Amino acid sequence: MTTLNDTLEQSRAYDPQDLWRKDKDHFIHPFTDFSVFHDQGCDLITDSEGIYVTDSHGNRFIDGIAGLWCVNVGHGRAEIGAAMAEQATRMAYFSTFNNLSNAPAAELAAKLAELAPAHLNHVFYSCGGSAANDATVRLVHYYFNRLGKPTKKRILSRKNAYHGTTYLAASLTGIESNNWDFDTLDHLVTHLSEANCYRRPEGVSEAEYCDRLVEELEETIGRLGADNIAAFIAEPIMGAGGVLMAPKGYHARMQAVCRAHDILYIADEVVTGFGRLGHFFASDAVFDTQPDIINVAKGLSSGYAPLGATLLSDELYEVLSTPQGPGGVLSTGFTYSGHPVSCAAALKNIEIIEREAICANVREVGPYLESQLKTLAHHATIGDIRGSHFMLCIENVADKTTRELLPVEARVGDRVAFEAQQRGLIIRPVGHLNIVSPPLIWDRAVVDRVVAILDRAFTAATASLEADGYL
Known part of the structure; x- marks a missing residue:
């Protein structure tokens, strides 16, 4: 009788050249360098x-x-695989629309609320970082519409920021080469200067550099008008744009300016979340900020299953959870919002992070x-x-x-x-x-x-x- 282990061993018996050719001929990879790919493959x-x-x-x-x-x-965690398998055989998927839910999604939402800064108690699930950032902007626009502030639409991002590659997330992304010959939603996004201490102007101290960056934010708000700006989105440390460290105090000062002008502060912790800087969330523990929204993905499940999440403050939730009128619903979401197998993977992942310190x-x-x-x-x-x-x-x-x-x-x-x-x-x-x-x-x-x-x-x-x- 053929066992599961026999099947797994057979599935691993790849023909390297055949696999290489199939991949080269049929798989369009993200960020493919076609100047070498046609010859070299992957x-x-x-x-x-x-x-x-x-x-x-x-x-x-x-x-x-x-x-x-x-x-x-780390790779090959049997515990996570077992948790996913158990959930997949018990119930792989069911809709979370129309007042339906599932146990792993509920448990994970409660756990994220426990781990996050105290005011972030509500979780909107997506399938990854790009989708989380995209969904967040839609929720932010809806929030201000519900408050009777429909002109607050523009999002402030930064040059060399990376927030994803879906249409809106790519527009938030400030890495110029990422969008060569791609269209972006420029009417919705304004990019401030990156916070790049290595390439700050000659003779300018770190403190002076921070002052200049904060002044740029204030000047931009003055030029565009606070009534037209919904939010500022920032990675605590800029990732794909070059692991750029902002000057000391930058994030807290930027948040203070945003608060003074009724502009939401969104922390993109897709990379920094779940331990990369030594804490589950870096915003408060490392950078002394209390974002209105934190977006997570990647380390949320350690990559074992696609999953993203938007963590929303109590203040935002109070508005989002108020019906527009009779029959009104929060009409956004994804087929795989709160996917039970992905959420089971994330729960086990968090358990391992905590247990193994x-x-x-x-x-x-x-x-x-x-x-x-x-x-x-x-x-x-x-x-x-x-x-x-x-x-x-x-x-x-x-x-x-x-x-x-x-x-x-x-x-x-x-x-x-x-x-x-x-x-x-x-x-x-x-x-x-x-x-x-x-x-x-x-x-x-x-x-x-x-x-x-x-x-x-x-x-x-x-x-x-x-x-x-x-x-």
């Missing part, structure tokens, strides 16, 4: 365990990016990872090493003094990532940047191994840049 990851992933050829790598900022508790591990190991990465600063291309805890970035430059960048065609981030992968470590290249955002279960011994690999990778990448005439 490396296919087929297995994972703990901090490691394995490709279709059997090569094993340390995962330095947690899948994509998300596999916080993973946030405490990040608070202990994170500063060590930061300090050890900074030992790489002697390499010729490294201009800045920044971030916090398990959310870090290395910025490559042509000149450390002027901070001038290497030409795009040098593909410096790709070179470093390639050399690291050749040595058993996957990190993320984003243009001239290399991002390290690992599973939250790394210990000091793993950090030492990773930094040793990166040291060799930067040496090799520098040599190749010199050989090609870029340095």
Whole structure:
């Protein structure tokens, strides 16, 4: 008789070349670099365990990016798989529309309310970070409509912010290259300056830089009119835009200005939530803010199942939960809002984070990872090493003094990532940047191994840049 294990083993017996061709011929990947994809295709990851992933050829790598900022508790957690399987066989799906619900969605909503800042007691589910940000803006507009303030529509975001790739979320995103030849809803979004301490004006202190950024917000409100602005959305630390750390006090001061002008403050914690900075939520614990809304995804389920959520304040909920009139309903949502299997995965994920004190591990190991990465600063291309805890970035430059960048065609981030992968470590290249955002279960011994690999990778990448005439 064929057992489940036999079936699993057979399913893992991939033909690497056949799989590579199927992927190249049929799968349109997010953010595909078509200048190389048609020839190179993709490396296919087929297995994972703990901090490691394995490709279709059997090569094993340390995962330095947690899948994509998300596999916080590590790979291959049998407990999460079992929780999902149990829920799937008990009840895989049923609608949460029209006064119906399910147990995991209810339990998870209550748990999120327990973990979040005290005033955020209400949860609107979606299927990921982009959808969470998209849904949030729709709810914010509805909120102000219900208050009789229909002109409050514009959302303030920031240059180099990343908030997703659905139509509205892509418009919130301020990374210029993300929207090349794509349309955006410019009439709804205004982008303020990024908070980039590394590239602040010469001779300007961090405190003065913070003053300038807050003044820009005030000037923008004055120009657009507070009656036309609904909300300001910000990542506590900007992720895909370069792991940009704002100057000290920035978020609290920005929130104070928003409050003074009846502008909602939305914290996009899709990356920073669920332990990456050593706390379930970074907004209050790290940045001394009390957002009106916090959006989460990624680490919410550690990537084991697609899930996003918008956490709303009691004040907003009071308005949203008041019917417009007889028969009026909150007419927005998704087929998979509060999907029971995804919610079961998230509940087990949170249980593991709490039981294994993973946030405490990040608070202990994170500063060590930061300090050890900074030992790489002697390499010729490294201009800045920044971030916090398990959310870090290395910025490559042509000149450390002027901070001038290497030409795009040098593909410096790709070179470093390639050399690291050749040595058993996957990190993320984003243009001239290399991002390290690992599973939250790394210990000091793993950090030492990773930094040793990166040291060799930067040496090799520098040599190749010199050989090609870029340095």
